[in-house]
Amino acid sequence: MLKIGDNFSSKKLFHYYEIGVENQVASINIGETLRKARIDKKISLDELQQRTKIQKRYLLAIEENDFQELPSDYYLRTFIRQYADEVKLDGNHLIDVLDGKDRPLPNYPELETVDELRKNKHAENPTRARFRATLPMIILGLVALAIISVVGYMTWLDHQETAIIPENSSVQVERSDVSSSAAEKVSTSQPKPTTESSKKPEKPKMAFAMENNTTNAATMKIEHAEKPLKITFTGKERVWVGVQINGALTYQYTLQPGESQTTELPADAAQAIITVGMAKYAEVKVNDQALDFQPGDSLLQKNVTLNIAYAS
Template sequence: MSENTKSIGETLRDARIAKGYTLDDLQQTTKIQKRYLIAIEDGNFSDLPGDFYVRAFIKQYAQTVGLDGNELLDEYSDQLPSTKTQEYVDRVNEDNPSTRSAQRKVDDRAAKIKRQVPIVAAVIVVVAVLIGIWLATTRSSQSSNKAQNVDSSSVSVSGSAAKSSSSAKASSKKTNSSSKKVSKASFSKVSTSGNATTYTMKNAPKDKTIKIKTSNNAWVSVTSAGTSAFQGTVTAAKTQSVKVSATATSVTLNLGNAPETKITIGGKTLPISTATSSATTASSTNASSTTGSTAGTASSASSTTTSQVQNITVQFK
């Protein structure tokens, strides 16, 4: 039992007066109705909405007037009713407007959350479906690309090792394209007069690079559009490449040793005729002089009576 001569209500009233608070001030601060504050000070706890809130109101009262609420409750615990069940809380909520308002806010918030749950769930389902469709489409596209790449690589010209799958596919496509272009090109002889022969190259490719290879040293000159593209001796077993403009309409080749010389234009072999009569040393020298060779080179080309000099003109169509 408490040995205090003052009741808990008197202790609270004295602390309130010492603070200079009126009951109205305390009501405004604590939001506890004035009649409940008076009941606490008078010890009429039965006038409060329920035993459950007796301790809560006293604790709030004590803290507002500068007292330790927990300590005060412990000190006067024998004067206070015990806490009751939830039914008292419900009754207090019905009587206290501020409590009812707070409870309504909680209920409204809970109801709003419940209403939003189906919407959020539907959005999640839609997003999951869209992601699934996107993944399926991506995988299908990748599979299709792989199948196309396999098909294209299967018809590629084989023989060279690919450094990577992408470079191999690109090389195969390029080789196929080049092969088609080369296969379309063809030579046809237009005329032959002495050691001069004219050919027509149908479906000539844009790349008109001329490659010259001879089994024996031979003097060669290449002229295109009136301009010398190459002039000199081609060493045996070596390949001489001569770049000709893609827009060139014709090219003229002077061969000092035609039977031993192989010519390709854009990858297509030129069918050099070997039926031309053998040139004498003098005629070989004259032909070499006509094409602008140096005296030493012409002598080298004409030193063998079995060498054949040919002047070949190729017209591109």
């Protein structure tokens, strides 16, 4: 399957087109289905172009199943979903048709396990079965006997003990009382440290602030960030994500539904740009704290600029 950044050779395009045709034959004609739905809704290609912001030539290519005309696999899937949403079709089902996931799987008879085969061949020995049934009772009896023995031994020791302090040790006790009182006087004469001075100042927690936000872009400030700064992406659906540092793409990945991936920013990075292919299909965390970049229900790409201020 083609990915963002792949070079389109004629061999790749032909293979990619063959896969698309095979999947269409397996279920429905994707382009024809979308075109009929558009006509039923009385929507022209020009009007559809204004609604979806997709160029007309790409809309025509999708209707004609000419998928090699699309820039990449990512844009093909995104455009099919947007087209389907506008004509009230299930875009995820069309993507499944594109991937060939709608074909029925072959049914195979269930095989008996080894244990079941052994049980069928050999019946369990009656004596062994009775022993297994009584084994828990035997174990409980042994545990109870051990507890009774320990309690009895401890009781016997209590009766055998003598006085810990002999009668002729009264002088030593009095001296110990005097020394303890003197120690108390010395300790009370010394100033006690205050509770406030003994406590260490708490570090301020990392905080996010939204500075600017639109459908396609947002600018957020991160204060008191702890190094290293880790970005964790979790996909709600299949979605592409990326990270740019100083204008260079340092990380990119296509998440599957429920999958999470983490990348670490350079220690001196004061700014980073996070890109989500379809905003509502991804969740983002920074150092395990949720980043509310306000994706809403947008299926469009969103770039989130993070201005980072690290904790001193």
